[in-house]
Amino acid sequence: MNAARCANRDEGEPTEEELMALGGHHQAHPPSMHRRKRAVLQGSKWSVIDLSWKISRYPSDLPPSGVLKDISKAFRLWSKVTPLNFHFKPRLKASEINIDIRFDSGCHGDEECHDFDGEVKSNNQFGNTLAHAFYPQWGGDIHFDEDEEWNVNTTIGCSVFIVAAHEIGHSLGLNHSETASAMMQPIYPPYRPNHNLHEDDIEGVQALYGSRRREEDRDEEIIKNATDLCIEPSIDGIGIIGNEITFFKKKFYYKIVENGIGIKKGYPKLITRDFEGVEGPVDAVLTANRDRTYIFQGKYYWKFFGTEGDNYKRKISDNFEGIPSNIDAAFQMESKGHHSTYIFKGNDVWKFSDPDYFPRGIKPKKIDQIFSGLPSDGIDAIFQARTKSIYAFKKSKYWRLNSETLKV
Incomplete structure (x- = not known):
């Protein structure tokens, strides 16, 4: 009985176009050899990485x-x-x-x-x-x-x-x-x-x-020179990725230990290493329904499931009609079983339900019309913790808000 297999020919098998090595040879097992073949190189390689x-x-x-x-x-x-x-x-x-x-x-x-x-x-x-x-x-x-x-x-x-x-x-x-x-x-x-x-x-x-060792060595040298999150505490964006609080700052991202005190071992890491196509600094990070993460930068955004994503840029205007480029912050809030998503730019806030189904024609409100006690000139990052409390950040300061009253 023939077994399902790849159509590329095995080394040493007759072929009309040996280098292309494509064909319909089918067999249940590879050909027997007196000496066991290990990895076999075809002979050509890409000249770029x-x-x-x-x-x-x-x-x-x-x-x-x-x-x-x-x-x-x-x-x-x-x-x-x-x-x-x-x-x-x-x-x-x-x-x-x-x-x-x-x-x-x-x-x-x-x-x-x-x-x-x-x-x-x-x-x-x-x-x-x-x-x-x-x-x-x-x-x-x-x-x-x-x-x-x-x-x-x-x-x-x-x-x-x-x-x-x-x-x-x-x-x-x-x-x-x-x-x-x-x-x-x-x-x-x-x-x-x-x-x-x-x-x-x-x-x-x-x-x-x-x-990849040489490239990893280079990355490690870059990471050694990364600014300590606590020494210079301004933040570009925050998401909940893999159920872990994840801070984005400059070219790096940091995961926070479960009790919220300290950086998880092995971090920071380069954003571009795990979020393909994204090179920091980012403008904002939005996690929706705990499984989708949107990363905004300039006039573009990326969508990821964990760190697995669509891997290419989309224009913000393609999916978020009316939202300007270079947003400041974004987050999704859960309250009484309902989700509300917010995007911030300066003193303006856009509120909607699901980032995948952005409604047309919505108008922004001013920050103090929705969130009482936040700075009127905008924020840098914001997220909702497991406790349901909301934390907003601007430079070295942060504010904690009640998710029911939306007040500091």
């Missing part, structure tokens, strides 16, 4: 947000162990992108027509070929078989995350490995929610690009 990618065609039966989240997660596996940085650029044309990702069916326009075979409907199994990828010198693009039963974050169907992580390895220049637990072994493995790179995968990709 900043690589752009997009999904130009999504599967028809899955929400795009779930597919984007899984493929973003797959790219992060490889960026964590190399100096490579992957940037999601959905608005660029496919011809302008380093790695273009598509879900296609059958003969889908590749040279030599590297057909997909679809799902085996008779016994509800995967088809023999799930996906294939081009090596760097051939463009790095990745194609998934649209007709497979794809899924995200579940044992049902074929995991977008696992297959994407494998194909990205090919896009970076890795061939198949015979190490059974390696991400680059050619046979689709059983689903595991925390599927990660094997040391064999890491050894292979670092042979091409080196490790």
Whole structure:
């Protein structure tokens, strides 16, 4: 019986275009060898460390947000162990992108027509070929078989995350490995929610690009020179990320220990390291419903789930009609089971319900019309703690407000 696998050929297998190494060879297990092959390099690599990618065609039966989240997660596996940085650029044309990702069916326009075979409907199994990828010198693009039963974050169907992580390895220049637990072994493995790179995968990709250690050393030197949050206590923004109070200041972010006294070990960290595309200082941070975080900077904003986000800028005017650029602060308040969201700019405050559904035509009110006791010339940051109390900050001062009366 044939096993579901990647369509890229194994090292040493006959091929008409050895460097591209795409085709329809299907087998249940990798070819036996007297000497066990470990990481195998295809021979080409990217000459830059900043690589752009997009999904130009999504599967028809899955929400795009779930597919984007899984493929973003797959790219992060490889960026964590190399100096490579992957940037999601959905608005660029496919011809302008380093790695273009598509879900296609059958003969889908590749040279030599590297057909997909679809799902085996008779016994509800995967088809023999799930996906294939081009090596760097051939463009790095990745194609998934649209007709497979794809899924995200579940044992049902074929995991977008696992297959994407494998194909990205090919896009970076890795061939198949015979190490059974390696991400680059050619046979689709059983689903595991925390599927990660094997040391064999890491050894292979670092042979091409080196490790991230040098970049981390540089970051650590920058962090050593970060201003202590308590010595210079002004704050750019505050969010509740992963149920933890998170302060943003200049190029860094800090997590506060659970009792609220002191900085959590391992912080500060560079904002740009964990919030892709954002480089501080930021203007404001807004956490909505404890799971979505919006980071505002100039005339743009980013939306993240934890630190996983859409990874590209949107204009504030695209979603928040009437809200000016360079806002001062933002937060969402919960009271009696209802959520209210506020955006501050100078003495003006806009109030609405959900940041994803910003109403048209709302007019701002003055700060003292809503929040009694806050400075009339604006604030720097604001958030609601677990105690439901509201804390507002301006330079070295802070104010605590009652969430029922909105008074200091």
